[in-house]
Structure formats: structure tokens, C-alpha cells
Amino acid sequence: MEKLKAIRGMNDILPDESFKWEAFEHVIREWAASFGYKNLRTPILESTNLFVRSIGEVTDIVEKEMYSFSDRLNGEELTLRPEGTASAVRAVIEHNLTYSAPQRVYYMGPMFRHERPQKGRYRQFHQVGVESMGIPGSDIDAEHILMGASLWRELGLEEISLEVNSLGSSEDRATFKEALVEYLTARRDELDEDSIRRLTKNPLRILDSKNPDMQSVIEGAPKLINFLSDKSQKIFDEFKRVLDINRIDCRVNPTLVRGLDYYNDIVYEWKTEKLGSQGTICAGGRYDGLSEQIGGKAIPACGFAMGIERILALVDLNSRRFSVKSPDAYLIYSGQGTDVIAWETAQRFRADGISCVLHCGGGSFKSQMKRADSSGANFAVIVGEEELSQGGLTVKPLRTGDLQQTVKYDAAIALIKDARDS
Numbered sequence: 292m293e294k295l296k297a298i299r300g301m302n303d304i305l306p307d308e309s310f311k312w313e314a315f316e317h318v319i320r321e322w323a324a325s326f327g328y329k330n331l332r333t334p335i336l337e338s339t340n341l342f343v344r345s346i347g348e349v350t351d352i353v354e355k356e357m358y359s360f361s362d363r364l365n366g367e368e369l370t371l372r373p374e375g376t377a378s379a380v381r382a383v384i385e386h387n388l389t390y391s392a393p394q395r396v397y398y399m400g401p402m403f404r405h406e407r408p409q410k411g412r413y414r415q416f417h418q419v420g421v422e423s424m425g426i427p428g429s430d431i432d433a434e435h436i437l438m439g440a441s442l443w444r445e446l447g448l449e450e451i452s453l454e455v456n457s458l459g460s461s462e463d464r465a466t467f468k469e470a471l472v473e474y475l476t477a478r479r480d481e482l483d484e485d486s487i488r489r490l491t492k493n494p495l496r497i498l499d500s501k502n503p504d505m506q507s508v509i510e511g512a513p514k515l516i517n518f519l520s521d522k523s524q525k526i527f528d529e530f531k532r533v534l535d536i537n538r539i540d541c542r543v544n545p546t547l548v549r550g551l552d553y554y555n556d557i558v559y560e561w562k563t564e565k566l567g568s569q570g571t572i573c574a575g576g577r578y579d580g581l582s583e584q585i586g587g588k589a590i591p592a593c594g595f596a597m598g599i600e601r602i603l604a605l606v607d608l609n610s611r612r613f614s615v616k617s618p619d620a621y622l623i624y625s626g627q628g629t630d631v632i633a634w635e636t637a638q639r640f641r642a643d644g645i646s647c648v649l650h651c652g653g654g655s656f657k658s659q660m661k662r663a664d665s666s667g668a669n670f671a672v673i674v675g676e677e678e679l680s681q682g683g684l685t686v687k688p689l690r691t692g693d694l695q696q697t698v699k700y701d702a703a704i705a706l707i708k709d710a711r712d713s
């Protein structure tokens with residue numbers, strides 16, 4: 292029979308790697324809670340319309356990257372979420388969550404984009420996202436930046452740099468668009484096919500083209516930041532002032548426009564040099580118009596999302612926190628009546644805070660000891676007929692040359708805990 296495989300670009304996260312993910316998720320929950328953010332869990336499938344209307348029809352994600360299909364059972368047009376902001380806003384509107392107070396939420400989970408798989412770019416990837424809704428800029432945007440900086444510190448990531456820009460208001464962008472189209476039209480013969488199409492449909496998107504041949508045209512283009520109204524300029528200046536208070540360095544990058552249509556004013560990306568061309572680990576900005584775009588009332592809002600795969604590629608896997616945790620004890624038994632004590636002891640261990648694997652599947656004493664050794668446990672705990680008659684347990688250290696001892700239950704847990712916690 293043909294051997295079935297996972298879908299290209301979608302990875303299994305195997306047991307010897309998943310510990311790293313769990314440790315990361317634990318850090319995220321504590322970190323989000325420390326800033327007062329609550330968890331929001333939305334479905335992975337949404338109406339296709341949600342993403343078309345929020346991300347924008349003429350964007351890479353909607354044009355080329357979405358997993359969309361009609362449900363053959365009822366004809367609904369559905370899409371596996373390519374990002375989390377649209378769903379979060381949909382949920383906040385649907386449940387009227389900003390009615391009495393602003394919302395600070397976070398989520399984490401898989402996202403789906405049909406991209407060309409390569410290091411740091413997958414078709415199922417994972418994001419942590421943070422969104423604040425019901426709060427106008429700029430202090431809340433700065434809070435999001437501070438959250439990023441705190442997280443990099445917490446994870447021990449170094450040399451992560453911050454680039455910021457302002458996209459202004461929709462009026463600012465309309466004025467800018469005219470100047471941009473004029474410039475691009477004059478250099479039409481240098482544009483690629485995508486860009487020519489976008490010239491009339493969504494010229495701003497040309498600025499985030501990843502085509503290397505387009506980069507010089509893009510660099511010479513007019514800069515949105517020179518088209519800001521006083522109001523948007525103030526928002527941007529205030530944002531940078533609050534970053535300054537928090538001693539966070541940033542570089543203004545006038546070509547940073549982001550790949551989604553819903554942003555206005557503040558946008559930013561966190562980058563590293565260590566991951567080659569997939570160097571953006573986190574990105575976000577303000578999206579005050581998004582709620583109305585998907586049928587809600589106007590809600591000022593902003594947020595950011597980070598790519599978990601890219602961040603985990605940077606964390607120091609030698610640090611204790613991100614290394615695989617083995618059980619404290621591996622319990623083996625052999626002989627008439629020993630199983631009763633073994634099952635009971637295993638449960639008592641767990642209740643007393645000792646993680647314990649109970650050998651299953653039988654086998655000789657020798658083969659059980661082999662399993663104990665390969666489990667990574669610090670101790671084998673043996674219940675044989677002798678132990679049964681003495682009412683004790685034999686505790687055999689597996690990682691040191693220390694001798695085994697036969698002791699009572701309380702002494703056994705003391706031995707195991709002492710070794711673990713020292």
C-alpha cells in the first residue's frame with residue numbers, strides 16, 4: 292500500500308520537539324496575563340468573505356495564498372484562517388465585547404497560507420497574536436511594542452530590531468496614491484506583471500512586492516510618511532515619544548507598508564538578521580477601519596502577530612527551560628502480587644508531585660530496566676517480591692554511579708525529589 296504523508300508545508304511537531312512548544316506557550320500565557328490580556332479562541336474555519344473584506348481583495352494573501360473551498364454538504368464558502376486579526380474582530384463585534392469596556396486579548400494557534408515552503412515559511416504555521424480593541428492610539432500601540440520587547444528579553448532573544456512607519460489616514464493614503472501612481476506609471480516598463488495589474492487596483496500593494504527586480508523602483512517611490520496630515524503626524528510622534536520613555540530603540544522605515552489592506556497610521560515589524568530572508572518575526576499595527584469594513588460599528592483597534600516557528604528557531608535550545616523533560620521515575624515490577632503495589636505506588640508518586648512512567652507490556656526484568664534507562668528518568672523504582680515482603684521500594688539511580696537502596700515510600704520520594712531539585 293502507498294505510504295501516506297503529511298501535506299507539503301505542513302509539519303508534524305514530534306514529541307522531542309513539542310516540549311519546546313509547550314514551554315513557549317507557557318511563557319506566552321504568563322506574559323500575556325502579566326499585561327492583563329485575556330485569551331480569545333475563535334474557529335479555524337471562517338466565511339471566505341471575512342478575509343476577502345478585511346485583508347483586501349488585491350493582496351497576496353487573498354489572491355494567492357488562501358485555502359478556500361465550498362463545503363460540499365451545504366455550499367458554504369469557507370477558508371482556513373490565514374491570520375488571526377479578522378477573526379478576532381469578527382468575534383468582538385459578534386459578541387459586542389467592547390460595549391462596556393475596551394478589550395485586550397491574545398490568541399495562539401495554526402494559520403494557513405498556500406506559500407512556497409522554505410525555511411521559516413510553511414503552509415501551516417503558528418502565530419501568537421495580541422489585539423486591543425476600543426482604545427484609540429498611540430499609547431496602546433506603544434504598549435504592544437513594549438510587550439514585544441519584554442517577550443524577547445524573557446526568551447533570551449538578542450539583536451531583534453524594530454522598524455516603524457506611519458500609513459496615515461485613508462485621506463492621506465488617497466493623496467499619496469495619486470503621487471505613487473504617477474511615479475509608477477512613468478516607470479511602467481520596470482514593473483512586473485503583478486504590479487501592472489495592481490497599478491489600477493491597489494497601487495499601495497506594489498510597495499510590499501517581494502520580487503527582487505522590483506526593489507529599485509520601490510526604493511525610489513514617493514514616501515507615504517511625507518504625506519501625513521497633522522493628526523496622523525501627531526499620532527506617530529506621540530507613539531515614538533512613548534517608546535522613548537520606555538527606552539525602546541526603533542528605526543523609521545518609510546518603505547514599510549505591510550501586506551494587508553486594513554492598516555492605518557502606526558505599523559511596525561520586529562526583525563532579526565539570523566534567519567535569512569525570513570527575518571520578520573513579529574509585525575503589527577493599527578486598524579481603526581476594520582470593524583466597519585466587516586459590518587461592525589467603528590472601533591479603534593490595533594494588534595500584532597508573531598510567527599512561532601521563526602521565534603523557536605531563535606531560542607537557545609540548550610537553556611533548561613526549552614529542553615525535553617524526562618519523567619522523574621520509571622517504575623518496574625515483577626513477581627506475584629507486585630502489580631497491585633506498582634499501580635498504587637505510581638499513582639501516589641503522581642499525587643505527591645513526582646512524574647512517573649509505569650512500565651507496561653511485560654517482559655523480563657532486564658528488558659524493563661532497558662526501558663527505564665531509555666526513558667531518560669533519573670531513577671528506576673523497582674517492586675519485586677523481596678520489596679513486597681519488606682514493604683519497601685528499591686530506588687536505583689540511573690544517571691549517577693550511586694548505589695541502589697531499598698527504602699520505605701517516604702524515603703523514596705525524598706531521594707527522588709532531592710536529586711531532581713538540587
Ligand code: ATP
Nearest residue numbers: 406411412413416550571572573574596597598601
Ligand atoms: P512575510 O513578509 O515573511 O511573508 P507577512 O507580512 O506575510 O510575513 P504577517 O501576515 O504579518 O506576515 O504575519 C506575522 C508573522 O507571522 C510574520 O512576521 C512571520 O513571523 C509569521 N509568518 C507569516 N507567514 C508565515 C509563513 N508562511 N510561515 C511561517 N511564518 C509566517
Ligand code: MG
Nearest residue numbers: 351404406550
Ligand atoms: Mg507573507
